[in-house]
Amino acid sequence: MKTIEGAPTQAAIGDGWVDSGRTFDVRSPFSGKVLASVVDCGEKEARLAADAAVAAFGGWKRTTAYERSAVLRKWFELIMARQDQLARLMALEMGKPVAEARGEVRYAAAFVELYAEEAKRVSGETFPSQFANKRLFAIKQPVGPVYAVTPWNFPAAMVTRKAAPALAAGCTMIVKPAEQSPLTAIALAALWREAGGPPAALQVLPCADPVPVSRILIDDDRIRKVTFTGSTEVGIKLYGQVSHTVKRLSLELGGHAPFLVFEDADLDLAVREVVAAKYRNAGQTCVCANRIYVHHRIADQFVERLGAAAAALVVGDPLDEQVQIGPLVDRDVFGKVEAHVTDAVAKGARLVTGGKALGGTLYAPTVLAGVGSGMRLMSEETFGPVAPVRTFRDEAEAIGEANATQFGLAAYLWTNDLSRAVRVSESLDYGIIGVNDGVPSAPQAPFGGVKHSGLGREGGHWGIDEYLDVKYLSVRIQSS
Numbered sequence: 001m002k003t004i005e006g007a008p009t010q011a012a013i014g015d016g017w018v019d020s021g022r023t024f025d026v027r028s029p030f031s032g033k034v035l036a037s038v039v040d041c042g043e044k045e046a047r048l049a050a051d052a053a054v055a056a057f058g059g060w061k062r063t064t065a066y067e068r069s070a071v072l073r074k075w076f077e078l079i080m081a082r083q084d085q086l087a088r089l090m091a092l093e094m095g096k097p098v099a100e101a102r103g104e105v106r107y108a109a110a111f112v113e114l115y116a117e118e119a120k121r122v123s124g125e126t127f128p129s130q131f132a133n134k135r136l137f138a139i140k141q142p143v144g145p146v147y148a149v150t151p152w153n154f155p156a157a158m159v160t161r162k163a164a165p166a167l168a169a170g171c172t173m174i175v176k177p178a179e180q181s182p183l184t185a186i187a188l189a190a191l192w193r194e195a196g197g198p199p200a201a202l203q204v205l206p207c208a209d210p211v212p213v214s215r216i217l218i219d220d221d222r223i224r225k226v227t228f229t230g231s232t233e234v235g236i237k238l239y240g241q242v243s244h245t246v247k248r249l250s251l252e253l254g255g256h257a258p259f260l261v262f263e264d265a266d267l268d269l270a271v272r273e274v275v276a277a278k279y280r281n282a283g284q285t286c287v288c289a290n291r292i293y294v295h296h297r298i299a300d301q302f303v304e305r306l307g308a309a310a311a312a313l314v315v316g317d318p319l320d321e322q323v324q325i326g327p328l329v330d331r332d333v334f335g336k337v338e339a340h341v342t343d344a345v346a347k348g349a350r351l352v353t354g355g356k357a358l359g360g361t362l363y364a365p366t367v368l369a370g371v372g373s374g375m376r377l378m379s380e381e382t383f384g385p386v387a388p389v390r391t392f393r394d395e396a397e398a399i400g401e402a403n404a405t406q407f408g409l410a411a412y413l414w415t416n417d418l419s420r421a422v423r424v425s426e427s428l429d430y431g432i433i434g435v436n437d438g439v440p441s442a443p444q445a446p447f448g449g450v451k452h453s454g455l456g457r458e459g460g461h462w463g464i465d466e467y468l469d470v471k472y473l474s475v476r477i478q479s480s
């Protein structure tokens, strides 16, 4: 079997490692070099995977929660044991700095650990009947085989955040990883097999063009759920497509997170956390702060400190342990970042730091002050290391600006006033609120958005419910 950094380059289909006869190249966004020629799946492989997922579901759903938990626990241990290798793979295939990538592997593993435990906590209900000879129960059962489409920005964590609850619930899953970063997903499937998981319970179909694979799996009536993390544009299309077979659907879509800094905030903490919230993964995160609103009385100080902190970030080779900002994943993402900065500066924004390409797809961490609402980056998700700062005068204005978007994934607020923290949190139309916290994501918490940011929740007990159907049992009994 061909491997790179220990990861296979074939598709994980059924019990085997499958060659389709076609390959596509995965390149390092930093060096531009080809890392691996990966098997390119199409309609035929999607049909094979669907048949295998359906067959495997028959057996996997009948295992006990304790058996599933034991396999997940072993999978968790193997992921933790291979964290350096997986982190290197991510740094190579999508450019996440290796130190940050190691953090992602631990985050990914934590979902597996959590759902090894949650598997044992799925419980039903009994409820009273109005008839003496009836007993009423609600039980939970796995929804069936699932099709998961995962993004390139979290090649490990977005696979486990979906696969671990699905497998814990007794579902089987076919993962289509992003074409930029398929190797990490394939490596995770290899570890699943090593952990003793039934191979066809977790299959991975890498492909250069997602359309043929998605068409087959979405049209297949036996696939009972689709879960997707990616753009709002694609999510809306999927929403329509799954309606033909009435599948369950989870969507984790785009965000445009506002970051509100009130005049009573701890400025040092706010600056430190906005750096984490904004420049994490070079800004290529759905929950990254996209619009920073600062109270006008503290704005100058804030901008100065943020500019200094951004300028101090180390940019470069993602395999270097000291590097904090790696390359953007590809020319498309890079082009959008450049276009947003050019548009903002042309419309009057002041460049505080950055605003320049540093070779390849490296882009300098950027801070822009004096941004206006008509600039592209105030309404579109930039997905890059650019922090636009705008001022506000009072709480009502800050809330109004923050909510003036179709997106509703994450929002952040900085204040030392408890009443304001609660008031503003309740007024923000978002699924996740960080109160004096720039990185609220946690495996045990509900992750997901409202409005155009998606449907459903991942993480915690909410995450496993997405893979369970409720079945109602009405039982007639003989009176004694």
Ligand code: SIN
Residues within 6 Å of the ligand: 153, 154, 229, 252, 284, 285, 286, 287, 441, 447
């Ligand atoms: C995402 O960007 O979708 C994931 C971010 C996170 O889990 O914090």
